[in-house]
Amino acid sequence: xxxxxxxxxxxxxxxxxxxxxxxxxxxxxxxxxxxxxxxxxxxxxxxxxxxxxxxxxxxxxxxxxxxxxxxxxxxxxxxxxxxxxxxxxxxxxxxxxxxxxxxxxxxxxxxxxxxxxxxxxxxxxxxxxxxxxxxxxxxxxxxxxxxxxxxxxxxxxxxxxxxxxxxxxxxxxxxxxxxxxxxxxxxxxxxxxxxxxxxxxxxxxxxxxxxxxxxxxxxxxxxxxxxxxxxxxxxxxxxxxxxxxxxxxxxxxxxxxxxxxxxxxxxxxxxxxxxxxxxxxxxxxxxxxxxxxxxxxxxxxxxxxxxxxxxxxxxxxxxxxxxxxxxxxxxxxxxxxxxxxxxxxxxxxxxxxxxxxxxxxxxxxxxxxxxxxxxxxxxxxxxxxxxxxxxxxxxxxxxxxxxxxxxxxxxxxxxxxxxxxxxxxxxxxxxxxxxxxxxxxxxxxxxxxxxxxxxxxxxxxxxxxxxxxxxxxxxxxxxxxxxxxxxxxxxxxxxxxxxxxxxxxxxxxxxxxxxx
Amino acid sequence: xxxxxxxxxxxxxxxxxxxxxxxxxxxxxxxxxxxxxxxxxxxxxxxxxxxxxxxxxxxxxxxxxxxxxxxxxxxxxxxxxxxxxxxxxxxxxxxxxxxxxxxxxxxxxxxxxxxxxxxxxxxxxxxxxxxxxxxxxxxxxxxxxxxxxxxxxxxxxxxxxxxxxxxxxxxxxxxxxxxxxxxxxxxxxxxxxxxxxxxxxxxxxxxxxxxxxxxxxxxxxxxxxxxxxxxxxxxxxxxxxxxxxxxxxxxxxxxxxxxxxxxxxxxxxxxxxxxxxxxxxxxxxxxxxxxxxxxxxxxxxxxxxxxxxxxxxxxxxxxxxxxxxxxxxxxxxxxxxxxxxxxxxxxxx
Ligand SMILES: Nc1ncnc2c1ncn2[C@@H]1O[C@H](COP(=O)(O)OP(=O)(O)OP(=O)(O)O)[C@@H](O)[C@H]1O
Ligand SMILES: [Mg+2]
Numbered sequence: 001x002x003x004x005x006x007x008x009x010x011x012x013x014x015x016x017x018x019x020x021x022x023x024x025x026x027x028x029x030x031x032x033x034x035x036x037x038x039x040x041x042x043x044x045x046x047x048x049x050x051x052x053x054x055x056x057x058x059x060x061x062x063x064x065x066x067x068x069x070x071x072x073x074x075x076x077x078x079x080x081x082x083x084x085x086x087x088x089x090x091x092x093x094x095x096x097x098x099x100x101x102x103x104x105x106x107x108x109x110x111x112x113x114x115x116x117x118x119x120x121x122x123x124x125x126x127x128x129x130x131x132x133x134x135x136x137x138x139x140x141x142x143x144x145x146x147x148x149x150x151x152x153x154x155x156x157x158x159x160x161x162x163x164x165x166x167x168x169x170x171x172x173x174x175x176x177x178x179x180x181x182x183x184x185x186x187x188x189x190x191x192x193x194x195x196x197x198x199x200x201x202x203x204x205x206x207x208x209x210x211x212x213x214x215x216x217x218x219x220x221x222x223x224x225x226x227x228x229x230x231x232x233x234x235x236x237x238x239x240x241x242x243x244x245x246x247x248x249x250x251x252x253x254x255x256x257x258x259x260x261x262x263x264x265x266x267x268x269x270x271x272x273x274x275x276x277x278x279x280x281x282x283x284x285x286x287x288x289x290x291x292x293x294x295x296x297x298x299x300x301x302x303x304x305x306x307x308x309x310x311x312x313x314x315x316x317x318x319x320x321x322x323x324x325x326x327x328x329x330x331x332x333x334x335x336x337x338x339x340x341x342x343x344x345x346x347x348x349x350x351x352x353x354x355x356x357x358x359x360x361x362x363x364x365x366x367x368x369x370x371x372x373x374x375x376x377x378x379x380x381x382x383x384x385x386x387x388x389x390x391x392x393x394x395x396x397x398x399x400x401x402x403x404x405x406x407x408x409x410x411x412x413x414x415x416x417x418x419x420x421x422x423x424x425x426x427x428x429x430x431x432x433x434x435x436x437x438x439x440x441x442x443x444x445x446x447x448x449x450x451x452x453x454x455x456x457x458x459x460x461x462x463x464x465x466x467x468x469x470x471x472x473x474x475x476x477x478x479x480x481x482x483x484x485x486x487x488x489x490x491x492x493x494x495x496x497x498x499x500x501x502x503x504x505x506x507x508x509x510x511x512x513x514x515x516x
Numbered sequence: 517x518x519x520x521x522x523x524x525x526x527x528x529x530x531x532x533x534x535x536x537x538x539x540x541x542x543x544x545x546x547x548x549x550x551x552x553x554x555x556x557x558x559x560x561x562x563x564x565x566x567x568x569x570x571x572x573x574x575x576x577x578x579x580x581x582x583x584x585x586x587x588x589x590x591x592x593x594x595x596x597x598x599x600x601x602x603x604x605x606x607x608x609x610x611x612x613x614x615x616x617x618x619x620x621x622x623x624x625x626x627x628x629x630x631x632x633x634x635x636x637x638x639x640x641x642x643x644x645x646x647x648x649x650x651x652x653x654x655x656x657x658x659x660x661x662x663x664x665x666x667x668x669x670x671x672x673x674x675x676x677x678x679x680x681x682x683x684x685x686x687x688x689x690x691x692x693x694x695x696x697x698x699x700x701x702x703x704x705x706x707x708x709x710x711x712x713x714x715x716x717x718x719x720x721x722x723x724x725x726x727x728x729x730x731x732x733x734x735x736x737x738x739x740x741x742x743x744x745x746x747x748x749x750x751x752x753x754x755x756x757x758x759x760x761x762x763x764x765x766x767x768x769x770x771x772x773x774x775x776x777x778x779x780x781x782x783x784x785x786x787x788x789x790x791x792x793x794x795x796x797x798x799x800x801x802x803x804x805x806x807x808x809x810x811x812x813x814x815x816x817x818x819x820x821x822x823x824x825x826x827x828x829x830x831x832x833x834x835x836x837x838x839x840x841x842x843x844x845x846x847x848x849x850x851x852x853x854x855x856x857x858x859x860x861x862x863x864x865x
Pocket of ligand 1: 410
């Protein structure tokens with residue numbers, strides 16, 4: 001077998017007149033971990049979708065294991081041993097883990113009956129071998145994102161994939177989960193599997209990858225060994241200019257308390273305690289960061305703050321916004337108080353995929369006077385607002401971003417920018433609730449969004465930041481609460497945070513201890 | 517790039533002509549069937565087209581039959597935009613019709629049309645709307661699937677209407693209600709303009725046209741419609757955006773009921789002037805096909821309803837030569853071909 005697992009040869013992909021990929025050529029060695037980096041919209045996902053048979057290239061060839069192939073469909077790709085974990089998971093949430101894993105490839109006994117047991121056995125073998133433990137009979141919808149991703153990976157291994165494509169797998173993971181994933185990927189590569197990984201996190205590239213390819217505006221800029229790269233060089237290659245990796249900020253000058261959460265307990269419909277006596281407060285003009293591993297009550301806290309507790313959940317305690325109790329209020333009433341919210345799962349909660357960009361940029365704000373006319377929308381104002389936001393937040397897409405374009409056609413990071421733009425610019429904003437605000441966003445844009453969040457804080461807005469990214473928490477937050485099993489286990493005051501920020505790596509480790 | 521441009525243009529034309537091609541294919545299939553029963557398809561189709569589109573009366577009949585289909589098509593399309601499948605048009609139409617007939621009959625014969633017609637229309641709408649509100653309530657209060665309740669309520673409506681015609685509002689010994697007040701007669705177009713002589717097409721046609729336009733405008737141009745579509749596309753996101761999703765479920769279903777109820781206006785006020793048992797049966801179900809054929813687009817429903825009106829009346833005109841069933845096959849083939857062609861093209865993209 002040839003030592004090259006994949007060779008991209010002059011791959012070109014157009015959407016209309018727009019080149020998402022323009023003669024991209026590079027090769028990936030078997031048994032290696034190969035990273036692909038680039039700005040939002042650089043064409044990374046598109047290239048991977050071509051390899052996975054979801055798109056057909058307009059020009060160029062794919063050589064898989066030394067043979068030229070035309071990959072017609074994902075089914076064909078899987079046959080060739082190529083599997084992909086998408087930026088947005090492709091799981092059937094109401095089904096169990098086993099059912100998801102065997103879906104499309106169900107083992108059968110006596111000709112007709114599904115042999116679930118067989119899958120379970122295979123599943124255990126695989127999880128043992130690669131350290132991917134999971135409980136087979138849980139429904140996927142009830143799993144944390146990290147575990148859902150594990151299911152995706154197991155699904156590929158179950159299908160004997162030897163080339164694994166992962167599109168921003170760590171965007172949704174905590175440091176510990178990331179660590180586990182990397183261990184898994186390394187052990188997979190060691191036994192001869194080939195890993196292609198897209199990520200925006202340059203540390204990860206340096207830590208994990210053997211080689212890295214950099215893309216910019218559809219073109220391949222360079223492929224280099226990770227060992228010879230640094231964050232700065234990669235950033236420069238990606239963006240074409242020097243990037244500030246940490247935004248600077250001055251000390252917060254907090255004022256009155258805006259959000260006060262007292263002794264909240266949240267028991268879900270199944271009787272599981274998700275929040276257990278959680279208390280915290282956020283003041284105007286400060287950023288309160290909640291650090292924590294996903295699944296320790298962050299989602300429930302967010303739902304509660306936005307007036308959307310699940311059906312059947314019981315809640316006690318109090319949540320007040322400038323002394324107005326908000327438990328039991330609807331999202332609309334809460335928004336009207338001057339609260340804004342970037343939810344954690346953009347696709348699920350924050351955008352309507354088949355709506356246009358302009359329809360999405362007012363989604364949830366569409367009842368604001370400014371956007372309405374006597375009977376419908378004031379299209380002129382709406383478009384002006386949209387155009388302003390798109391340029392202010394540097395949203396990029398094919399055809400030079402028209403407000404008319406479906407938001408689903410934007411790259412992941414650019415969708416996030418649209419949501420952030422919408423939520424950061426609400427009129428009368430007093431409290432900003434941000435969950436994973438830079439998930440899937442490129443480093444240039446992270447710099448930009450962080451800047452905007454700090455600006456908001458300096459305008460005396462209270463910010464509650466929930467992020468799985470400890471680095472993000474450390475560089476943005478003025479106070480930090482570590483959430484663990486539904487309560488704030490440890491809180492760092494403003495002076496403590498200011499002091500510890502000087503040694504971010506150590507601080508990260510310290511935080512790590514309080515969240516596990 | 518130029519080449520690309522032309523390619524895009526041709527594909528646009530192709531897209532537009534797609535339903536037409538599908539309809540032609542369906543007629544072709546019908547032709548084969550006609551040959552199979554030993555008749556000449558050219559002759560039969562010729563007869564059909566000359567008797568439907570070739571005469572004023574024929575066109576009037578087609579328009580008359582298209583009118584209720586526009587209404588029941590809209591009754592499917594509107595809730596569909598909110599992610600709801602209203603299969604209850606049948607029952608809503610029946611209740612709307614009986615209420616329209618009963619109220620119309622109760623009006624004083626001397627009442628001016630300026631009052632009597634609006635009262636009749638409102639009665640029809642209220643009838644349909646109240647029937648649909650049961651579905652809406654069960655859906656929003658208890659989360660019962662609207663598909664199930666709307667099917668069940670169709671049968672209930674049939675039974676209820678049968679009972680009412682037999683025991684309450686009917687003329688003894690017949691299966692029809694008494695005639696409505698003269699004032700509530702909806703003028704026929706031939707009486708007003710002399711067009712479409714002797715055909716029952718009446719002012720309800722314009723009502724249906726206006727309503728299709730109105731539904732289009734509401735769905736695509738208003739805040740309500742924007743929210744409605746959001747609810748249909750992503751319920752959870754709509755909630756996050758502060759949209760009262762139950763309100764949209766409620767209102768779209770009730771409005772759908774009112775639309776379907778207006779079938780009664782066309783039938784009772786514009787045509788029979790009484791309700792004869794079974795008179796509006798089937799329009800609700802056909803409405804589903806009418807809406808599905810054009811992806812629930814309110815304006816395209818007009819075209820779709822016309823096509824079904826044509827097939828419906830066309831079948832009758834050649835009843836003597838080929839059995840109606842042949843035409844039902846053509847009807848079904850049209851639906852299948854159009855839907856299949858949509859799916860096939862989508863896959864090719
Ligand atoms: N189906 C499509 N139709 C039109 N344009 C598309 C489509 N898919 C992607 N694009 C455009 O192609 C470009 C590349 O998108 P792609 O998703 O590959 O970016 P990416 O590098 O993965 O970005 P991100 O880091 O934000 O995920 C973007 O400008 C996007 O708007
Ligand atoms: Mg991407």
